[in-house]
Structures are given as structure tokens and as C-alpha cells.
Amino acid sequence: MNDKAHKIAYAVFALAVILLGWQVDNQYYLQLMIFIGLNTLLALSLNMLMGYAGQISLGHAAFYGIGAYVTAILTTTYQVAPVLALPAAVGTAMLVAWIVGIPTLRLSGYYLGMGTLGFGMIVHIVLREWSSVTGGASGFVGIPPLEIGLVVFASGKNYFFLVWAVVLLCLIMCRRIIDSRVGRALRSIHDGEKAAAAVGVDTKKLKLQVFVFSAGMAALAGFLYAHLVYFISPGTFSFVASIRIVTMVVIGGMASIWGALLGASLLTLLPEWLHAFSEFEMVVYGLILMGVMIFLPRGLTRGVLDVYERYRKNHDR
């Protein structure tokens, strides 16, 4: 897509968000759409790491959790204003990512997956067991609403616009990064790390940078989540949550910005639809995951395009 097409896409997207926010009054739908926004942020952050740089992370929920817990502790226990807690939350996650990233990103393939998995599990266990600070397994209560200046983001509509404005900004930011020199270097790591290093890409540094960036974005989602629900518990940031983020990226389509949006929307809405299946929910969810991966291993955005192209090819013949 060229520059103009991107601008049109953003404009359509912004318009859709404004229209939805303006027209929808139902609190349930607003809440659902806010969650889609948060999940889009998470999927987008992981997509930068996994889709573009080709580094698997099975522990991404850890950064989501760090973002949420840092702001919760600062704003509730220490009465810091949420606006000031934001840089702290994002900064902590980035610092942790930097420290963990140095040894972990030396691994690749399954081993990298396992390293990040182990890290995610450890963060989850710390959140669960360090009860004097995090509230332990029963969770952290009483997080204040988000206030910026005189505006209090408490009602569904306010928060909806806030979250989606952040999503739009992040989409644009990621797009700009990907289209830049750094973005091309990132994709070269995905295609072949040795080849990238051979043409002068500092793969080690770049991988670490994208890991830190991605952690910061996940922490931003965590920050927004904490001030949305006022109550957080470690269960939200478990291994299952990490896997859900990976699934969003893969199902939406790796290395695709809009794929992150699609994957996040589908995986947020799917459980809501599956409630109709009541006890068959898990069975159906598992089957859908397996089915998509078996038949459309490159995700829905690519998969549908592939099927379309194959159809056209057959048709032309």
C-alpha cells in the first residue's frame, strides 16, 4: 500500500471509531469494544516482535501485567496521579524487557518460545504470591479512575474514545516504524538472521529494541486496563493470556497491522458468541483454533487472500 492508501485507511478507521462511539449507547457493547481496543494494542505490540522481527514470545501477558500492576500500586497504595503513573508503568515494563531480553533473545525457535514462557510464568507467580504488595491471588482492588487534567475517564463513552485514540496512534506509529529503515532491517531479521547480520544489520541490538518497544506497548494496554476495571487479579495475566495474544496475532495474520485489529476483534468477540454453546465453549474454541491453523496457517487476512488468488488463477485458466 502506498502512503495515500494508508492515510485513507486511517481516515476510514477514525471515522468508524467516531461513528461507533457516537451511535452506540449500550454499555455492554461499549465495554466490549473497549476490550477489542486493548486487545488490539496487545496484538499489535506482539505483532511487531513476532510478525515483523520473527521472535516468538509466549510470555507477553507478563508485560501487560507489569503495566497494570505498577499503575495499580502507584495510584492506590502511593496515591500518585494516574498521569504520572503511566510513564512509570511503561518504563518499568521496558526496563524489565531490557534486562530479560539480553539473555533471552540469544535463543531462537522453540527455545526462545520456552524462555519467554518461563519468564511469563515467573511474573505471574510473583504477582500471585507477593501478596503484601500485589494483593495476591485475590487481586488488587480500588484502583482510581483515570483523570487527565479536568477530564475524568470513567464513563464507557469517554474511555471508548480514549482507548481507540491510543490504538489509532499506535497503529500509525507501528506503520511508520515498519516503513522506515529500522522496519526494513527488522523484516530482514525475520527472513534470515545471518543474512541480515551479513549486510550490516545489528541484529542483537535491533531485536532487543523491538522487544523493549513491544513490552512498553503491552504495558500501556495494561495501564489502560487497570484504570478501566478498577480491579485486577493475576489470572488475567497468566500463561493462557499470553497464548491468547499469540493466537490473536497468528489468526489475524502475522506481519500485518490490520491483521492485529482483526485477530483481536475476533478473539474478543468469539468467547461472547461461544457463550451460546455453554459447556461446549472450550471444545468449540479449541476446534476453531486448530482448524484455522491447519487450513489457513498464515492467518485469516493472508489466508482469505490466498484462497481468493487461487480461485482467480483457476478461473483464468
Next chain:
Amino acid sequence: MQEILQYLFSGLTNGAIYAVIALGFSMLYSSTELINFAHGEFVMLGALCMVTLAVNLGFPLIPAFFLSICAVAAAGLLFERLAIRPVRHPEPIVLIIITVGASIFLRGVGMLIWGKDAHSMPPFSQHPPLDVAGARLLIQSIWILIIVAALTAALQMFYRRTLTGKAMTACAVSKKAAWIVGIPTKWMVMLAFGLSTGMGAVAGAIIAPITMSSYDMGTMLGLKGFCAAMLGGLGSLWGAILGGFLLGILEALGVGYISSGLKDATAFVLLLLVLYVRPQGIIGAGEVKRF
């Protein structure tokens, strides 16, 4: 002394379980280069099948044990046939998500069949616990250790003495080369799946008497078995055994001397340490894709 012995006993028991689960991971990895995230769910199926057969249907122990292993191995074969073989681009990430999907699916199936309640069964034999220097040793623990020892010996025999076992080793070394010399690699993959999931079922069946079995017991067991496999060296038989026992004992000591809340963390801290310091595991050989 009495205390440390007690921790050691519980560590050995858990370690034996982790070892069997790690064996399942390792065997599958060495012949298919696949890490099966649904492995823990096969452990769960093994445990719950055992409970149903032995308690609800009143089967004698030995037939119940073997029947549940066969049933779970059959499920494993079905899993390979329906979900793994049709995959056209077997990249790690695709396989990870498929097996994760399978684990969610199997957990759902487990919940549908056995409900959300936990089930228990009596130990394999009714004896009071042994008293060893003041520490209690459950008879079921001895059973577990005996079964694990027998299983290891049988596997070692299988790999060293039988043609099929040697063919599997060949597959693990190089699938293409094995195929060229006439080894039916497809069958070997299926066999590896059957053996690996069967091994999971053994782990499930032997812990059913000492723990409450429920549909969601598999995930943590699977992850820890995996850590044990990594610890010893993925793909190595003795590595899996060593890793399992090491993890079990360290975990028990950690619970005893540090904090019981951090029990689950032990496995993952060890996993990270191994990955950073020696990714091929303690006795794992061969190159590791690190760079």
C-alpha cells in the same frame, strides 16, 4: 534429618511423575521436532480414565491401568492423524498454536465427560505408610518409583534391542536418511505419538491415587514435565529422567525451606537458568539452535 528425608521422599515421588511426563515430551521431540503443548492434557485423560475404570466401573487395577493407557494412546494417534499430519507448513509457531488449541479442546472434552469436580481413587495397595527414620513414605510412592523404573528399563530395551526402536532412533537422527534406507518414517511418527501420549497416560494413572484428578490438572503438570525435559536435555532418555527427579527434589526442598507459594516458580527459574547457561540441557548432546 527427618525433615530433609521427608522432603526427599515427596521430591522423589513428584520427580518420578515429572520424569515420565518429560520422557513423553522428549520422545516426541526427538522423532518429530514437535513440542506438544497438549501433552499435559493426555496426562489428565490418563488419570481420569484410570479413575473411571477402576472406581466407577470396578475393573481390577491392572486391566484398568493398561486399558486407560491404550485408550489415551489411541487418542494421541487420532490427534496426530487429524490435527498434525494435515498441516502443510509445519513451522514451530503454527504447531505451537495447534497443540495449544488441542489442549483447550481436550480440557473441554474432559470437562464434558467428567464434569468440573475433582475425582479421587484409592492407592494401588492398602498398606500403612512406611516409617523410614521418622519420615513417612507412602506405599503409592514406592509403586510409582517401581513403575517408573520398569518403564525406563523397557524403553531402554526397546531403543537398544528391537529393530523398531533402532529405526526410531534413526528417525531421530535424520528423518530423510532414515527414509532413504527404507524406514517407514510416517509409521515411526505415529508410533512416537502413540508412545508419547501413552507415557502421559502412565503418569496420569500413577498419580491418580495421590492427587485429586480433575479436567484442569494437566496444564501445570505438562509445563513442569516440559521444564524437566529441558533441564535434562530435550531428546535424551536419561536426560528426561534426570531432569524429572532433579526438578522434583529441588521443588520439594524449595517448598520446605523457602516458601510453599513459590513451588511452581522453581521449575521455571530452572528452565530459564538452563536456557541461559546450557540450552542443550545437563546431558543433552548435539547442537542447539541458539543463534
